[in-house]
Amino acid sequence: MLKSIASISALAAALSVSAPAAAQESYPSKPITMIVPFAAGGSSDVIARLVGDEMGRALGQRIVMENMGGAGGATALTRASRAEPDGYTIVIGNSGTNAASYTIYPDLKYTNADFAPIGLVAKTSxxxxxxxxxxxxxxxxxxxxxxxxxxxxxxxxxxxxxxxxxxxxxxxxxxxxxxxxxxxxxxxxxxxxxxxxxxxxxxxxxxxxxxxxxxxxxxxxxxATPGRLASLPDVPTSKEAGLPAFEAQGWNALFAPKNTPQPIIAKLNEALKTALSSQTLQGRFKELSSVPPTAEEVTPAFVAGFVPGEIERYRLLLQDK
Known part of the structure; x- marks a missing residue:
């Protein structure tokens, strides 16, 4: 009897270890939710839908958009930070939601450490x-x-x-x-x-x-870019218009909840790279004056190093009332 109990316990332990690994191997086996921290129609939403469509094709599963406005994106980021770290909930963030928000909303229920970066998605004008x-x-x-x-x-x-x-x-x-x-x-x-x-x-x-x-x-x-946009060539740069101090670069990046397994982050990152290499997506980005990231910028490591600097940059801007 004791041997049987021991055998059952060993089998249960083995199954408990192998189950997460098997889930990672079969990922994704159902649709993925991408949280968009704003109402439909804005730049983050447009970029999210374009990238989500292409990533879904690469992964063989639909990526479903969930628009969630409120508190400049903080409501959506709070939900994303509390989601199961299983790869089925990701969020598109930007310089506001994932950098400036820490200065604007000091009582946030999340920190930068609550997110695992997937990669930079786009740079905006x-x-x-x-x-x-x-x-x-x-x-x-x-x-x-x-x-x-x-x-x-x-x-x-x-x-x-x-x-x-x-x-x-x-x-x-x-x-x-x-x-x-x-x-x-x-x-x-x-x-x-x-x-x-x-x-x-x-x-x-x-x-x-x-x-x-x-x-x-x-x-x-x-x-507010150094050069005119090919899609809107009649719109002058801020420097040409007489205000050179108004120059900025926006960005969007994908994040998952912290503790999302590395193999899943890697799959999402590969799908993002595939999406960004799509001729269809590149054409739409060009039409919309969005710039795809470089090969270095699309990596989780780049975003992990980039975001802390953005947090500090906007802390300095926003403390100067």
């Missing part, structure tokens, strides 16, 4: 756009108008802590203006209100503004 009937015709006229009317100009963004909020903060600091920053649950709702004339302008990425600018539903003043 910050832009300022206005409603069509706004009296300023270019960037410096807009700055002059804002200085002459302190507190009266409204700029929408995707929520305090979002990457769009950081574009606004960078712009306000560079221009030395006092404007009203209006918070939304995502870039999509902010852009809708801009086109409807409820606000004067938005701080956003060219990725989500491209369609509205191209169809002349909003007026783009400048893009």
């Amino acid at each position: 910050p832009m300022i756009a206005l409603k069509l009937d706004f009296p300023a015709k270019d960037l410096m006229e807009f700055v002059a108008y804002a200085k002459a009317n302190p507190g009266k100009v409204s700029l929408g963004h995707a929520g305090v802590g979002s990457s769009n909020y950081l574009i606004c903060r960078n712009f306000v600091k560079a221009a030395g203006v006092d404007v009203a920053l209006v918070s939304y649950r995502g870039a999509g709702p902010a852009l809708n209100d801009l086109m409807g004339g409820q606000i004067d302008g938005v701080c956003d990425a060219a990725t989500s503004l491209y369609g509205a600018v191209e169809s002349k539903k909003v007026k783009a003043l400048a893009v």
